[in-house]
Amino acid sequence: MAKILIADDHQGMRDMIVEMLLGLDHEATGVTDGLEARQALAAGDYDLLVTDLRMPGLDGMALLRSLRDEGSGVGVIVMTAHGSVESAVEAMSLGALDFAQKPFPLSAIEAKVKKALERLSMTRTNQLLRDEINQRFGSLIGGSPSMQRVFELIAKVSETTTPVLVLGESGTGKELVARELHRRSPRADGPFITVNCAALAEGLLESELFGHERGAFTGAVQSKKGKFELAHEGTLFLDEVGEIPLATQVKLLRFLQEKEMERVGGNRLIKVDVRVVCATNRNVKELIADGRFREDLFYRINVITVEMPPLRERREDIPLLVEALLRRHAANTGLQGTVADDAMNLFQIYEWPGNVRELENVLERALVLADAGASGHRRISGKDLPAEIQGGEGAPAAQREYMEASGLSDQIERIEREIIRKALVEAQWNQTKAAKALHLKRSSLQYKMKKYELQRPEEE
Ligand SMILES: Nc1ncnc2c1ncn2[C@@H]1O[C@H](COP(=O)(O)OP(=O)(O)OP(=O)(O)O)[C@@H](O)[C@H]1O
Ligand SMILES: [Mg+2]
Known part of the structure; x- marks a missing residue:
């Protein structure tokens, strides 16, 4: 019709x-x-x-x-x-x-x-x-304008070997960006090597990065390749780059200028072809002002900056992320779940200091607590969420206010379900038609159908 x-x-x-x-x-x-x-x-x-x-x-x-x-x-x-x-x-x-x-x-x-x-x-x-598809860029998910800009930037610079600095709060997806830069680059078949610069003591980090020759220090019984050499023709991801000690910063700067390095205790110059991607959740300008990060190194690693927006500044992505994270979780564990409106509304007003990682953890925990329906399908509601999200004592005022008014949301939920059900019946359960009639994207319609457990009735 x-x-x-x-x-x-x-x-x-x-x-x-x-x-x-x-x-x-x-x-x-x-x-x-x-x-x-x-x-x-x-x-x-x-x-x-x-x-x-x-x-x-x-x-x-x-x-x-x-x-x-x-x-x-x-x-x-x-x-x-x-x-x-x-x-x-x-x-x-x-x-x-x-x-x-x-x-x-x-x-x-x-x-x-x-x-x-x-x-x-x-x-x-x-x-x-x-x-x-556009709301997905490899493993990165986001339909918000700020994430779309991130996707565009990644697409543009992945072809090059220009150093990229990824900035953003914890859990915003900095490592995913680094992986995506590698995956889309001409060096995708080469290695992707990660070094967490905060995890190693000063001397150890240097030999981890640049390798060492036999006898370079006590215990160096054999020579060993560093991560730079291992990442040859690939990408080296230096996570938490703000934590690199000053002495190692000098060596890193030299590599970025000369594309050559020496192993610790060695004097042979080794040429390696490596694309360097760095990330940090620190304010690098402050580190520079404190004398803890070299300004010249900062300019070398920061030719291109990718800034990851915090989740609270792109709340429109929350339903999309919830859907994708639940699907990913179901694929890994077999635990199927949906998020009820009261919980989704709380997600919309929570601050998310731990960003996407926190959302991931909250969903995983709530799935375990949520009641299972007859089909074994779990429906996450407000009561399954941690206290800070539910809006207890420590919650922001806006959140508490909302909780008090939440009788309203039940009502809205029932009405919305009925509107969607009617549109589906009218469209003879053709989702494309129903979505069009409701001015919804088909993916949103499907999300809501799942949420409200709306299904085409079995044919007699
Ligand atoms: N845009 C996104 N789409 C899908 N998953 C995401 C997104 N951003 C982050 N994640 C997921 O959140 C988790 C944290 O991401 P990631 O490790 O890349 O963050 P990070 O910025 O490196 O955090 P940290 O600073 O704490 O190391 C991962 O499990 C990742 O899969
Ligand atoms: Mg990380």
Whole structure:
């Protein structure tokens, strides 16, 4: 069932097509010229327009042109006078899907409408799929403008060997960015090596990074390659780079300038081809001011900066992340779950100091506590969340206020469920159609269907 507009100044023709389409269970409306058609199209969301070319006022070609200029998504079939192939060609070049030359049997229009609707539903499905994919960049998830900018930047610089500094609070995905930079680079087949610069004592870090020769220090019974050599033709990820001791910073700076290094206790210069990605959750400018980080090194590692936004500044990504993290968790553990509205609302007002990692942990813990339904499916509600999120004593005022008003949210939840159920029934459980009627993305509709446990009833 589609919504179709027929524009033709010839009443007999118009009525015949409208009736034929109504008979096929479509919603069909007739108008008499291009201006009326444009108004109708602007007011209602039509799937398809079947229009005559020669009409008083705004003719079919001008109508097509204005639809194209507006970027309208409506599909168009034009009806042309017999023998006017040129106007058919022109109409197609303006974006019409098909044309029918008069006179035609009604069955011809019927077939063309059917074909056009199939094509439209295919492009729409593709568009929806594309929308979903765009919110995902490798293992990184985010539809918010700030994350989209991060994705664009990664895509741009992954081709190069330019050093990248990833900044951001704990748990914002800095390591994922480093991995994604590697995965999309021409060196993706090479090694990706991580060094946590905070985890090792001063002397150890230096030999970990640059390796050592036999006898370089007590206990160095054999020579050993460092991470730089191991990362040859790959990417070296220096995590918590702000913690590198000053002496090691000098060696790192030299490597970045010369692309050469020496093992500890050695004097042989070794050339390695390594792309360096650094990350820190520290304020590097402060470290520089305190004399704990070399300014010249900072400029070397910070040619490109990727700043990871904290989760509380991109709350619109929370439902998306919840869905993805639950799916990932289910794949690993078999524990299936959804998040009820009261819990989702609390997620929306919580501060998330530990960002995505904290969200991941909260979900994992709540899944264990949540009640299992008959299907074994677990539904996480507010009571399964830690006290700081539930809005107890220590919670921010906004959160407590919300909790007091939460009788309201139950009601809203019930109403929303009913609206969605009705739309699905009306669309005969065709999710694409229902999503369109509700002005929802199909992925959001699916999320809500899962949340409200809405399923197409079993066929008898
Ligand atoms: N945008 C995202 N999409 C999906 N998962 C994410 C995203 N950001 C972070 N995560 C997940 O959150 C966890 C923390 O990410 P990651 O280790 O990359 O953070 P980090 O910034 O390096 O944190 P830290 O500073 O504490 O080391 C990981 O399990 C990661 O998979
Ligand atoms: Mg990390």
